[in-house]
Amino acid sequence: MSDVQTEIMPEGAVSMKEGKLSNFWKDFRKKKPALISFYFIILLFIITLIGPYIVPYDPAAPDYNKVLESPSLQHLFGTDSFGRDILSRLAVGARISLTVSISAVLLGALVGTFLGLISGFFGKWVDRAIMRVCDVLFAFPDLILAIGIVAILGPGLKNVVIAVAFFSIPSFARIVRSATLETKEMLFVEATRSIGASNKRMIWKHIFPETVPTIIVYFTMKVGTAILAAASLSFLGLGAEPSSPDWGAMLSNSRDYIDSSFHLVFFPGLIIFLTVLAFNLLGDGLRDVLDPKTKD
Amino acid sequence: MKSRISLLLFIMMAFLAITACSSDENSEGKAKDEKKEITIAIDQNFVTLDPHNAGDTVSIFGTRAMYEGLVGFDQNMEVIPVLAEDYEVSEDALEYTFKLREGVTFHDGEPFNAEAVQANFDRIMDEDQDLRAKRNFQYVDKMEVLGDYEVKFTLNQPFSAMLNKFAMVPFISPKAIKEDKDLGLNPVGTGPFQFNKWNQGDSLVVDKYADYWGEDATNVEKVVYKPVPENGSRAAMLKTGEADFVYPVPQQNVKDFENNDDVVIEKTPSTIARYVSINTFKEPFNDVKVRKAMNMAVNKEAYIDVVKNGYASILDSTMSSETQYYSKQEPYTFDVEEAKKLMKEAGYADGFEAEIWGNSSSETIQGMEFIKQQLAQIDIDVSIKSMEEGTLSDEIYTPETPEDAKVQMWYVSWSPSSGDADGATRSLFSSEYFPPNGANTAYFNNSDVDKWINAANETSVKEEQADIYSNIQSTVYDEAPWIFLATDTILSGHTKNLDGVYVLPDGSVSIKNATLK
Numbered sequence: 001m002s003d004v005q006t007e008i009m010p011e012g013a014v015s016m017k018e019g020k021l022s023n024f025w026k027d028f029r030k031k032k033p034a035l036i037s038f039y040f041i042i043l044l045f046i047i048t049l050i051g052p053y054i055v056p057y058d059p060a061a062p063d064y065n066k067v068l069e070s071p072s073l074q075h076l077f078g079t080d081s082f083g084r085d086i087l088s089r090l091a092v093g094a095r096i097s098l099t100v101s102i103s104a105v106l107l108g109a110l111v112g113t114f115l116g117l118i119s120g121f122f123g124k125w126v127d128r129a130i131m132r133v134c135d136v137l138f139a140f141p142d143l144i145l146a147i148g149i150v151a152i153l154g155p156g157l158k159n160v161v162i163a164v165a166f167f168s169i170p171s172f173a174r175i176v177r178s179a180t181l182e183t184k185e186m187l188f189v190e191a192t193r194s195i196g197a198s199n200k201r202m203i204w205k206h207i208f209p210e211t212v213p214t215i216i217v218y219f220t221m222k223v224g225t226a227i228l229a230a231a232s233l234s235f236l237g238l239g240a241e242p243s244s245p246d247w248g249a250m251l252s253n254s255r256d257y258i259d260s261s262f263h264l265v266f267f268p269g270l271i272i273f274l275t276v277l278a279f280n281l282l283g284d285g286l287r288d289v290l291d292p293k294t295k296d
Numbered sequence: 297m298k299s300r301i302s303l304l305l306f307i308m309m310a311f312l313a314i315t316a317c318s319s320d321e322n323s324e325g326k327a328k329d330e331k332k333e334i335t336i337a338i339d340q341n342f343v344t345l346d347p348h349n350a351g352d353t354v355s356i357f358g359t360r361a362m363y364e365g366l367v368g369f370d371q372n373m374e375v376i377p378v379l380a381e382d383y384e385v386s387e388d389a390l391e392y393t394f395k396l397r398e399g400v401t402f403h404d405g406e407p408f409n410a411e412a413v414q415a416n417f418d419r420i421m422d423e424d425q426d427l428r429a430k431r432n433f434q435y436v437d438k439m440e441v442l443g444d445y446e447v448k449f450t451l452n453q454p455f456s457a458m459l460n461k462f463a464m465v466p467f468i469s470p471k472a473i474k475e476d477k478d479l480g481l482n483p484v485g486t487g488p489f490q491f492n493k494w495n496q497g498d499s500l501v502v503d504k505y506a507d508y509w510g511e512d513a514t515n516v517e518k519v520v521y522k523p524v525p526e527n528g529s530r531a532a533m534l535k536t537g538e539a540d541f542v543y544p545v546p547q548q549n550v551k552d553f554e555n556n557d558d559v560v561i562e563k564t565p566s567t568i569a570r571y572v573s574i575n576t577f578k579e580p581f582n583d584v585k586v587r588k589a590m591n592m593a594v595n596k597e598a599y600i601d602v603v604k605n606g607y608a609s610i611l612d613s614t615m616s617s618e619t620q621y622y623s624k625q626e627p628y629t630f631d632v633e634e635a636k637k638l639m640k641e642a643g644y645a646d647g648f649e650a651e652i653w654g655n656s657s658s659e660t661i662q663g664m665e666f667i668k669q670q671l672a673q674i675d676i677d678v679s680i681k682s683m684e685e686g687t688l689s690d691e692i693y694t695p696e697t698p699e700d701a702k703v704q705m706w707y708v709s710w711s712p713s714s715g716d717a718d719g720a721t722r723s724l725f726s727s728e729y730f731p732p733n734g735a736n737t738a739y740f741n742n743s744d745v746d747k748w749i750n751a752a753n754e755t756s757v758k759e760e761q762a763d764i765y766s767n768i769q770s771t772v773y774d775e776a777p778w779i780f781l782a783t784d785t786i787l788s789g790h791t792k793n794l795d796g797v798y799v800l801p802d803g804s805v806s807i808k809n810a811t812l813k
Binding site: 062064067081082083237241242243252253255256257258259260261 | 527528531546548549551552595598601602656658659661662664665666668669679680682
């Protein structure tokens with residue numbers, strides 16, 4: 001009996017997935033802000049990959065004869081206090097900002113999802129223990145928690161990743177837990193249970209796939225928060241080394257020039273703003289399309 | 297059209313914001329003109345108002361508004377008599393006799409006389425109190441009262457900068473000392489201004505003292521000091537007139553203010569020397585060729601332009617040109633080729649990795665970045681470690697021995713607060729002053745220099761002292777324990793109708809002659 005099922009299921013799943021994907025794309029295309037954000041993020045990813053090879057200037061090379069130049073044709077975004085090209089720095093810095101935030105959220109999502117699944121599936125004291133710990137972490141404002149962690153571990157991008165991941169864990173755990181609780185009561189899970197599937201199989205084969213859309217939506221939105229948090233930590237001098245073209249560090253280093261050379265803070269600020277906005281809009285769009293509750 | 301609407305909106309919003317403030321503030325604003333009140337915005341908080349225990353520049357000049365010493369500094373940091381009418385130094389430079397000014401009263405009505413000097417001296421020398429001012433009297437053996445208005449100090453060894461040290465010791469009312477209240481919170485002195493209130497972290501208010509002994513040099517009734525650490529806010533306060541005097545004015549804003557007719561920007565040469573100390577105890581920095589190469593690889597003109605926005609001059613000695621016995625040296629020329637050659641001779645043709653430390657202020661970070669870029673030209677790969685001031689000072693001053701010290705390069709500045717050559721030399725270059733005993737963070741160790749530093753104190757002949765300090769400066773400059781960068785230009789700003797408030801070369805603000813037009 002179970003043999004038959006395993007043979008049939010994959011085929012059905014594949015075709016269903018294809019159908020789901022094209023359906024998804026059809027719905028998603030209608031969400032204009034989300035679609036634009038999606039393209040913007042794709043563009044950012046491309047820049048992240050090839051940015052260092054196409055930028056017009058070496059982002060680290062100072063030119064003391066051209067400090068604080070306003071935007072011009074040679075330097076589209078102007079130059080900073082060391083005469084470095086801001087556009088080049090932003091392009092190369094995209095790699096730092098995106099790597100840090102995405103890897104941090106990924107790490108947080110992995111651990112959080114795992115905890116959420118266990119917590120929701122097993123319930124009882126496991127659930128209570130995990131959720132109480134999450135409650136404690138929730139009691140701290142995200143950034144304060146991150147500052148505390150970086151203060152303990154020492155400044156540096158690696159520790160920023162850990163700090164941001166750390167404060168992402170409880171929210172992922174909680175959201176996955178609620179999705180698990182819901183799925184656990186569904187008929188097909190009951191059915192698998194009744195044919196004697198193991199806990200492991202039930203969690204990973206049946207419950208986890210159902211929580212994926214929720215995770216994707218939340219992941220996208222959390223990336224925006226993480227970019228902001230990483231930039232804030234760098235702004236406070238706890239993240240990237242000041243000479244690296246990290247967006248937050250660029251903003252921090254140029255804040256003394258806000259009166260005299262506006263473009264120094266404007267462009268890094270703008271790019272952070274746009275990126276965070278894009279991730280949030282994309283998240284909104286994905287939620288509208290993926291979330292079964294809002295869909296129907 | 298559109299811009300007009302937005303302008304209108306902006307005005308309305310600004311109006312709302314102003315009226316939304318309490319009416320209390322409104323009346324205060326009016327009173328400000330009538331009552332001759334001024335506000336001074338500075339960049340740091342006062343730590344204490346106990347004049348015998350103030351160590352930081354801000355606390356020192358805060359207490360100087362209310363307190364005076366036997367001698368003091370004029371605008372050029374020259375020592376002038378204040379509470380002493382006259383003084384005499386004996387031939388052997390061991391005895392200092394002061395004739396005290398008569399008719400001086402403390403703010404609480406107590407008279408200033410030899411007894412008051414004695415009470416203050418006793419307080420400072422009291423081991424239990426552990427006051428900072430004791431360091432000024434480290435060579436003082438005893439004090440004698442010769443008459444109601446005459447006192448004599450006897451030293452146990454000659455000390456060239458003793459008069460400057462007397463200028464750093466103000467006098468507290470003996471009654472206040474006896475009452476034993478917390479003098480850090482309740483200052484009572486003889487100065488032209490008396491204490492009104494101190495809201496820690498927010499403001500220090502002082503009022504004019506009506507019975508001041510000296511000439512009536514100020515028409516200001518009330519002075520409010522406001523610590524405002526954020527550069528932008530301080531600049532804005534000057535722009536809007538919320539502050540009448542601002543120090544320091546952020547370099548980036550100076551050009552703006554120069555086009556502003558309501559604001560005057562003052563540029564004062566300072567005793568502040570800015571440098572990178574190199575740990576001469578550690579490889580590869582123990583090789584003088586490497587240190588010279590580092591000095592040659594740094595373009596000082598570019599440093600001043602980029603980091604200091606042009607408001608500084610090249611540091612062409614171990615001390616600023618405003619310091620006593622300064623002697624000009626030939627600055628290391630910017631020559632990357634020559635520097636590379638030296639590196640090769642030293643066996644570091646391929647460079648090495650190094651670490652530079654500094655505090656977390658934005659200017660320091662910018663300075664460290666600049667050094668990193670410059671040293672990259674001779675393949676020294678510098679990584680920047682910026683730390684919060686307290687952590688940094690722990691890291692640097694905790695190690696007990698040179699072997700334990702982790703510091704390689706430190707981006708820092710030094711200002712002798714009494715403006716004397718000893719203060720700009722001894723604790724920086726004497727081998728007795730390695731951390732934790734002093735600030736010789738270059739771990740500079742030269743027996744000649746050690747000998748000279750002591751010799752300079754043992755003579756009271758000015759010419760000899762000048763010679764000795766000139767020797768010290770040329771030797772140290774040649775040994776290059778620092779990357780010599782720049783001497784700061786002090787930038788302060790005041791509104792057009794304020795006069796007489798100025799910043800001394802050591803970075804302290806004097807309000808004694810404040811005059812509103």
